[in-house]
Amino acid sequence: xxxxxxxxxxxxxxxxxxxxxxxxxxxxxxxxxxxxxxxxxxxxxxxxxxxxxxxxxxxxxxxxxxxxxxxxxxxxxxxxxxxxxxxxxxxxxxxxxxxxxxxxxxxxxxxxxxxxxxxxxxxxxxxxxxxxxxxxxxxxxxxxxxxxxxxxxxxxxxxxxxxxxxxxxxxxxxxxxxxxxxxxxxxxxxxxxxxxxxxxxxxxxxxxxxxxxxxxxxxxxxxxxxxxxxxxxxxxxxxxxxxxxxxxxxxxxxxxxxxxxxxxxxxxxxxxxxxxxxxxxxxxxxxxxxxxxxxxxxxxxxxxxxxxxxxxxxxxxxxxxxxxxxxxxxxxxxxxxxxxxxxxxxxxxxxxxxxxxxxxxxxxxxxxxxxxxxxxxxxxxxxxxxxxxxxxxxxxxxxxxxxxxxxxxxxxxxxxxxxxxxxxxxxxxxxxxxxxxxxxxxxxxxxxxxxxxxxxxxxxxxxxxxxxxxxxxxxxxxxxxxxxxxxxxxxxxxxxxxxxxxxxxxxxxxxxxxxxxxxxxxxxxxxxxxxxxxxxxxxxxxxxxxxxxxxxxxxxxxxxxxxxxxxxxxxxxxxxxxxxxxxxxxxxxxxxxxxxxxxxxxxxxxxxxxxxxxxxxxxxxxxxxxxxx
Numbered sequence: 001x002x003x004x005x006x007x008x009x010x011x012x013x014x015x016x017x018x019x020x021x022x023x024x025x026x027x028x029x030x031x032x033x034x035x036x037x038x039x040x041x042x043x044x045x046x047x048x049x050x051x052x053x054x055x056x057x058x059x060x061x062x063x064x065x066x067x068x069x070x071x072x073x074x075x076x077x078x079x080x081x082x083x084x085x086x087x088x089x090x091x092x093x094x095x096x097x098x099x100x101x102x103x104x105x106x107x108x109x110x111x112x113x114x115x116x117x118x119x120x121x122x123x124x125x126x127x128x129x130x131x132x133x134x135x136x137x138x139x140x141x142x143x144x145x146x147x148x149x150x151x152x153x154x155x156x157x158x159x160x161x162x163x164x165x166x167x168x169x170x171x172x173x174x175x176x177x178x179x180x181x182x183x184x185x186x187x188x189x190x191x192x193x194x195x196x197x198x199x200x201x202x203x204x205x206x207x208x209x210x211x212x213x214x215x216x217x218x219x220x221x222x223x224x225x226x227x228x229x230x231x232x233x234x235x236x237x238x239x240x241x242x243x244x245x246x247x248x249x250x251x252x253x254x255x256x257x258x259x260x261x262x263x264x265x266x267x268x269x270x271x272x273x274x275x276x277x278x279x280x281x282x283x284x285x286x287x288x289x290x291x292x293x294x295x296x297x298x299x300x301x302x303x304x305x306x307x308x309x310x311x312x313x314x315x316x317x318x319x320x321x322x323x324x325x326x327x328x329x330x331x332x333x334x335x336x337x338x339x340x341x342x343x344x345x346x347x348x349x350x351x352x353x354x355x356x357x358x359x360x361x362x363x364x365x366x367x368x369x370x371x372x373x374x375x376x377x378x379x380x381x382x383x384x385x386x387x388x389x390x391x392x393x394x395x396x397x398x399x400x401x402x403x404x405x406x407x408x409x410x411x412x413x414x415x416x417x418x419x420x421x422x423x424x425x426x427x428x429x430x431x432x433x434x435x436x437x438x439x440x441x442x443x444x445x446x447x448x449x450x451x452x453x454x455x456x457x458x459x460x461x462x463x464x465x466x467x468x469x470x471x472x473x474x475x476x477x478x479x480x481x482x483x484x485x486x487x488x489x490x491x492x493x494x495x496x497x498x499x500x501x502x503x504x505x506x507x508x509x510x511x512x513x514x515x516x517x518x519x520x521x522x523x524x525x526x527x528x529x530x531x532x533x534x535x536x537x538x539x540x541x542x543x544x545x546x547x548x549x550x551x552x553x554x555x556x557x558x559x560x561x562x563x564x565x566x567x568x569x570x571x572x573x574x575x576x577x578x579x580x581x582x583x584x585x586x587x588x589x590x591x592x593x594x595x596x597x598x599x600x601x602x603x604x605x606x607x608x609x610x611x612x613x614x615x616x617x618x619x620x621x622x623x624x625x626x627x628x629x
Contacts, residue, residue, distance in 0.1 A: 049069075053069075083102075100120045129171065145217075169203040195225060224268045272295050288366075289328045292332075296393065335393040349373060379394050395417065401423075423441065434471060455484050457505075498522055508523070520550070549577070552583070579604075583607045585609045
């Protein structure tokens with residue numbers, strides 16, 4: 001009886017009679033023990049859909065309230081004492097206000113749009129909150145702009161409320177809803193304010209049944225989900241869908257007075273000045289701009305340093321994501337230090353044929369918008385004519401690995417303006433290209449052209465201003481390249497190109513433009529195509545120097561080596577490129593190692609089943625070569 005009394009004063013239940021039932025001892029001697037116990041359990045259960053027969057007016061401090069019925073507050077406000085714990089057993093609290101004192105704990109199941117909590121902020125019993133759309137007034141399916149705006153306001157309000165209650169995981173299961181996130185100017189903070197916002201130390205967790213859609217708009221920009229100036233934010237699961245096919249692309253002037261014709265700034269995830277952010281297992285499709293963009297809080301000083309008190313994005317991990325049919329880029333990195341893209345599929349970026357009117361004027365539409373790359377590493381920096389640089393954006397320390405990029409209109413990866421990038425163990429069906437990038441590693445990737453005999457698998461060019469080369473320090477090793485026009489096309493400064501296998505390409509290695517301090521070693525070039533070459537240039541390889549080619553194996557149908565106009569304008573009176581201990585074979589003895597109007601080349605210790613054909617060339621040094629073998 002003492003125990004029953006203690007329980008009575010510390011626990012309030014919706015079924016008060018239970019508190020006063022005295023235990024009855026029953027001795028059962030037959031085989032119906034189990035059935036009787038089950039009957040007793042059924043009798044003791046309450047129907048959680050029934051109204052409660054009590055209120056909260058006399059709740060004692062530091063007590064536990066068990067809710068297994070519908071507690072309708074009738075629009076009233078109830079002031080509660082300190083230390084109250086609300087436990088969920090299938091009921092609900094609706095239609096009113098709880099004025100809480102400190103040390104209140106509440107089960108997350110009670111939170112809903114009709115229950116207002118004021119006073120002290122409670123703690124949620126469980127750190128995971130399950131967002132159930134119908135409890136908060138989310139309207140699913142196609143809706144008006146006003147309803148889609150309210151959807152966005154609702155979800156942000158619940159995120160903020162639960163975050164304040166120490167929730168760390170915000171979980172959504174079945175939901176298919178549109179959100180109005182339109183932005184009438186291109187600005188990070190402006191778009192952040194109009195997006196679904198993920199705060200610090202918070203996991204926005206969706207399931208495969210979660211569909212968040214952009215409400216179709218005519219404005220030029222949006223961000224569906226953002227995390228800005230945050231730490232340890234996680235976005236996972238779910239399906240994020242843009243309005244690419246429903247968007248109104250009519251050119252407009254935004255509220256800043258800028259003519260917005262392209263409408264290419266609508267992103268489905270925008271990471272802005274975030275540290276330790278994770279995007280995991282998200283399916284992203286149909287953005288008018290990028291599927292994911294990574295940026296800094298604001299632009300940098302001209303010397304590349306961050307402005308005082310601002311942040312770039314650091315230690316960002318994007319993994320296990322599927323990004324399809326982005327109109328501009330699958331992933332764009334604009335400013336960041338430390339991004340890993342791992343085990344992602346980026347597919348069909350930028351497709352759609354551009355339309356023009358009868359006067360040849362571009363018609364803006366859902367067709368792809370430049371750059372149209374799977375991954376675009378494009379810091380917005382400016383290189384002056386004297387070679388100096390204004391680095392108002394900066395990209396450093398990026399790893400792209402274990403991913404598959406296919407069907408992307410202009411290419412798979414553009415190393416536009418970036419530093420310290422590793423690209424490894426990926427699959428590509430077009431190319432990796434560059435503009436002005438440095439300290440790049442491209443290793444152990446597989447390239448298989450989706451259009452046999454087209455494209456350059458690895459297409460690296462020189463970018464020089466004021467005598468300063470901005471494209472340098474490349475390591476290209478262990479790649480498998482098949483069915484391209486050119487396997488590796490290269491220019492720039494300080495290259496190591498080693499142990500690559502280049503199969504059935506029209507040209508294995510194409511030497512172009514300015515190439516300084518380059519080492520080619522142990523590459524294997526084989527082709528059975530009707531027309532194929534090993535190493536080749538064609539009047540486009542002036543100003544190259546200090547190039548070493550050694551231990552190469554070349555077996556092609558045409559010329560294993562064809563250097564036309566190579567260094568013909570050089571004023572240097574010494575060897576500028578050497579071939580040492582290489583095997584050069586052709587499948588037809590009608591083809592030779594061909595030098596025409598070439599200069600300053602040394603061949604030593606090479607083997608070939610054909611011979612040299614040297615025309616109008618100077619300073620060609622031949623030492624200990626075994627020809628016609």
